Amino acid sequence: MSENSHMCWTRPSTILRRTRIAPLVAALLLLSGGLGLAAPAGSVVGLSGNCVVESGGQRAPLRIGQQVQVTDTVDVPADGKLKLRMTDGTVVSVAAGSRMTVSSYATDASGQRQSAQLSLAQGLVRAVVAPMGQPATFEVNTAVGTAAVRGTDWFIEASPGAAQVGVLEGSVSLTSAATRRTETIPARWGARLEAGRDPVPARVWSPAEFQAVIARTQVP
Numbered sequence: 345m346s347e348n349s350h351m352c353w354t355r356p357s358t359i360l361r362r363t364r365i366a367p368l369v370a371a372l373l374l375l376s377g378g379l380g381l382a383a384p385a386g387s388v389v390g391l392s393g394n395c396v397v398e399s400g401g402q403r404a405p406l407r408i409g410q411q412v413q414v415t416d417t418v419d420v421p422a423d424g425k426l427k428l429r430m431t432d433g434t435v436v437s438v439a440a441g442s443r444m445t446v447s448s449y450a451t452d453a454s455g456q457r458q459s460a461q462l463s464l465a466q467g468l469v470r471a472v473v474a475p476m477g478q479p480a481t482f483e484v485n486t487a488v489g490t491a492a493v494r495g496t497d498w499f500i501e502a503s504p505g506a507a508q509v510g511v512l513e514g515s516v517s518l519t520s521a522a523t524r525r526t527e528t529i530p531a532r533w534g535a536r537l538e539a540g541r542d543p544v545p546a547r548v549w550s551p552a553e554f555q556a557v558i559a560r561t562q563v564p
Contacts (some may be wrong), residue, residue: 383414385449386430390563393424393440417445420467427563432457433474434482437561442467449483461485468501470561473514488539489520496531499557510534510549510557518543 388410395406398417412418412428418438420426426438431451438444447461457480462469464486473482475495483492486502496514500507509518511529518535519526520542527543530537534553535546 351517353563362529373408383412383449384431385416385446386428386434386436387411388426389429389435390425390427390437391469392564393421394418395420395424395426399554412446414446414449417443419443422514425561425563430457430460430474431455432460432476432480434460435472436462437470437563439468439470439557442469444469460502464502464507466503468560469497470497470499470557472497489518489537492517492519501557501563505539506537508534508536510554512554 388406388408391408392408393457396403396419397406397410397412398419399413399415406418406426414483416424420438420440421440422441422442428438430436430449432455434457445463445465446468447463450458450462452458455474456478457474459481460483462484464484469484471482471493473493473495480494481492482494483490484500486500486507486508487504491500491507491509493514493516496516497512498514498516499510499512507518509516509529509559511531511533513531515531516529517526518529518537520537522540523542525542527535527546529546532548533546534549535543537543
């Protein structure tokens with residue numbers, strides 16, 4: 345046996361140990377990934393119509409008290425409405441004809457939100473975001489941009505080509521996905537964003553405009 349071949353030789357016992365360990369490591373990685381995907385984000389506290397949740401590749405009807413997990417997508421039909429209470433106390437009301445995914449929802453051991461991200465493919469959502477005693481983010485992504493808040497009461501409506509935000513309390517930052525320009529929207533104001541453009545400057549919303557979105561997100 346040459347010197348080079350001797351240096352490359354590996355003991356059979358070492359190979360056996362590696363063979364046994366590799367599946368164990370893979371199983372632990374798979375388990376940890378599965379646990380991450382199954383993290384609870386909130387629960388259903390209000391419901392009307394045949395609302396559906398997509399979880400783990402399967403669709404099932406939602407019911408009062410049911411948990412919604414991170415990565416779940418909720419579908420609210422044209423005759424339905426849905427209200428979720430998230431793990432940090434934030435209340436998310438989803439209007440008829442909406443499709444929303446809980447992309448992430450991280451809280452610490454005391455239930456304080458660290459970061460949260462929802463994705464609104466279409467429809468209207470009202471979020472009464474619980475204020476935290478520590479730095480924390482709450483974002484809603486749409487096809488055209490992202491709205492970010494800390495603690496406030498606000499609405500966001502999305503379609504594939506546009507999004508608009510109305511703020512009842514606090515303020516919201518609306519950022520274009522295309523241009524990265526941001527518009528800050530104060531309380532009682534609203535702003536609109538079209539695909540590929542900067543956000544339209546914020547303007548005062550009328551009481552009738554706010555009442556319209558409030559009515560659409562009120563769950564009986």
